[in-house]
Amino acid sequence: MTKSKVKKGAPKRAVARRLPKTANEWVVWFRRKGGHILMSALRYALILCIGFIILMPILKMASQTFMSPEEVGTPVSTWVPSVFSMEHITVAFTMMNYPAALAYTLATTAGQVILQILSAAVTGYSFARIRSKGLQKLFAFVILTIVVPPSVLMLPQYLFFRNFDIFGIIKLITGDSLRLLGNPLTLYLMDLCGVGLKGGLYIFIFRQFFRGLPRELEEAAHMDGCGFLKTLFMIIMPNAVPGIITVGVLSFVWNWNDTYYANLFVQNKLNLMVKLKSVSGDMENNLWAIKSKVPGDYYFQTANPLYQGAVLTAASLLVIIPLIVMYMFIQKRFVESASNAGIVG
């Protein structure tokens, strides 16, 4: 400020407007602008605080993962490690059989996401456009699937998949019922029918979204001789990108993080979350199992709970890193589409 004052060429008025001189002017200026400045200061302060709370666990995990094993649990460093070490993450990497598990989990999750988007979009669209009152009442079942905790139906579903059969047809052909347990097909089947993990919610989101699209769109398509399917896939779906992104991200995240369905129906040890859960139950033996694969100069104290904890943290970090990477790529589109067109009830 003082610099611009000293400058001779600078017009006086502009300086005066920017910064009031006398106390009286200050008061006037503050009355006009003070509230606004206070409010935005408060806003930034709150956002920073909440943001810190959100980020803290991840930062803490990262800090602990890359800390050298001797340092964990000592007051030498709480946030920034004094010596960086890759030991925890390397051990976790080996213990989880990471590349194979990652590939498997990515593939199954991607399949589930695609099926869920497809089924939810088609069902949601039908609900948004169907005019018959009786069929509209079926929407109550969508709400019911959202409200009923899936774990309540665990037992019958488990038994159903244990002896899978469609009205006895398969038994007639092969002589025995299919054992679908331990096969990701169970999840695909449920996703395809729109009753997979949180399937009701996705139908709900798509229905709300499609209701917001003008009917004239389809009427015009009809006039131009488009059939129902062609209208749906050539005209409606390209317009539903925000809905697809919202549901896609949610579905990916929830399927990725799901241990319930994966544990109950698939039980595949390659699934990252299932693996993490089983590993966390018995760290010591899991660490022992990979002893031969670990370089000799490693700290590797299998019985030390602090060491176990740090390796577990590293393993959890490995599990959520793909989610963070995915979010980084899609965050802009996701925030835009979700907050502008996503879920308006």
Next chain:
Amino acid sequence: MQTTKKKAKKPSSFYRRQDRWGLLMMTPWLIGILIFFLKPLVEICIYSLNDINIENGLQMSWVGIQNFNYVLRVHSTFYQDLIKTFTQALPNTVLIIFFSLFAAVLLNGKFKFRGAARVLFFLPIVMATDLISIELTGVSMGETGSNAASETVTGAMMLANFLVEGMGLPMQMISMIGNVIGNVFETIKLSGVQILIFLAGLQSVSPSMYEVAKMEGATAYETFWKVTLPTVSPLVLTNVIYTLTDNLMRTKLIDTIQDTAFAASQYGNSAAMSVSFLFLTLVVIGIVVILLRKVVFYND
């Protein structure tokens, strides 16, 4: 058809065809609902009234309400856990709704770094896993003794203690305040989707409404209560249902139910647990919806 009568001008064949196709496209879902939802729903109710053995095929023997008797009266923890699930979920829901509405209002205006702030606030959606909380409270953090969360809580509790004692307020206040503060981390973690829903609602408030309010000389405070809040009030209902179900699904009752069935092989008891949990869930959500329906304001 009723609907085509109303709009007699338009080609009725188009709507009739849409209806027919709509029903056709819905069939996979209808089948899914029947096989994977309604059938298990009925089955679990039947199971809960029977003694189940699945050694070779499914064998049932009718025992009436004996399973419920055992689960609710004899079982050592189930009843308490059931009640606790609901007495925790309801206050949590209230907290999450208030926080997420507040956060959505915070994120709604125009300010620098708004995009970054939104990305940050939606991060908990992506991190929607119990992993992190295990990490923070479990072995690793607990033993390093640098548990920031618990430090904050103890500090705040001491302050609350001081304030309440100083002002002569009832001691129950302390535990209430403690609950709220202790839940801050949990609340923020579980609020992602709700913030998203509220933010979407806030963005759909038409600017002309605000213009009118401004012309009529309403303050920002009045505008919020008279314009913003009524417009997003239907979303409060959506959000409450979502939050409540989300909270209920996180209960450790699920582990109990799963263990009773698959570890202890008491399938009938497990089914009775499921049915009691389901029944209470539906009743509570029903009551909440009925109560909220009266408050919600619909524009159309």
